[in-house]
Amino acid sequence: MYTKFQSFLKEELGQIKNAGLYKNERVITSPQGAAISVSTGQEVLNFCANNYLGLSNNPQLVQAAKDALDKRGFGMSSVRFICGTQDIHKELEQKIAAYFGTEDTILYAAAFDANGGVFEPLLSAEDAIISDSLNHASIIDGVRLCKAARYRYENANMEDLENKLIEAQKNRFRLIVTDGVFSMDGNVAPMDKIVELANKYDAMVMIDECHSAGVVGATGRGVTELFNIRGQVEIITGTLGKAFGGAVGGFTTGKKEVIDMLRQRSRPYLFSNSLPPMVVSAGIKMFEMMDETNELQDKLHSNTDYFMGKMLAAGFDIKPTKSAICAVMLYDAKLSQDFAAKLLDEGIYVIGFYFPVVAKGQARIRVQLSAAHKVEHLDKAIKAFIKVGKELGVIK
């Protein structure tokens, strides 16, 4: 059998390569950070990690993880409800709830699991899920696992959402689900309007805060802080794998009964291993740091404003952002790849995205800012962008 299957796979892989969509991994030989070494020996400035707060190699988090290894061991060898819950798992869940102003939290191995396991236990065939068209793949997969009726509205389009809410009046329960920040444009979901429509049409709201938690809002509490709607949404999902240290781990936080039901029925929670103690302890430490100071958010916000300001002044076409994602629009797919390759020669590591990751004719370079970036780093990146931009005729 395998001989036939092998030639089938080779053929498919060949097509992926021919379409220019084959993914190669760039190998990093240093810890994650603003400046990284890659396996070619090159030192580059990193502008494509989700390391928004620069915590991926934070000494306090590394120490907290080491202490936990000594005190609580390496792994749990169990799921949560059999013998995989330590006091620190409960403590981290409470810390997350306090951070978001919610009632309770349930941890997962990843946000992919949190989204994969949130819909099916809560909603059934009589109900409706109304989902933004640009929601993350894990939300799309989670919705597929659930029997509820599916409605899809155009990205952040409130007129379309309203139409779908009207259609969904025939259903028993309605849940609107949206990313807080959309990863390709860096735009935030208009949460004030979404909550208003939810109230008008008797629906609940779920936000995936993966790209917004720690980043958006004056103190980084996410889009519920930005729109002053803390406590007004039923469900929030998020990750420990981006701003919050970048290791691994996900969570769902929200109404008490919702979390309680997820503990009873959510399959990635019931049938997958507990988070290791070192990840949990470092997570607790991270939320303690967030309570003590707002320094990292302030740095991130000023870095973003600085970078955006200089890039706009240089004549680049940049999507308006409220996050730490800055989409430098180039529109042409090949241009985005050439631009990124030339930037790498200048020591700036960014990725060019094009169809099908973004819409046709919407190719861009996505720059992700970090609190770890120093002004010198930003200046070097801006200088490189201007140099390459002139070479390739993108700016004058």
Ligand SMILES: *Cc1c(COP(=O)(O)O)cnc(C)c1O
């Ligand atoms: C990154 C991301 C996820 C997945 O998070 P993991 O913890 O890495 O599984 C889910 N949703 C959104 C919006 C994301 O950006």
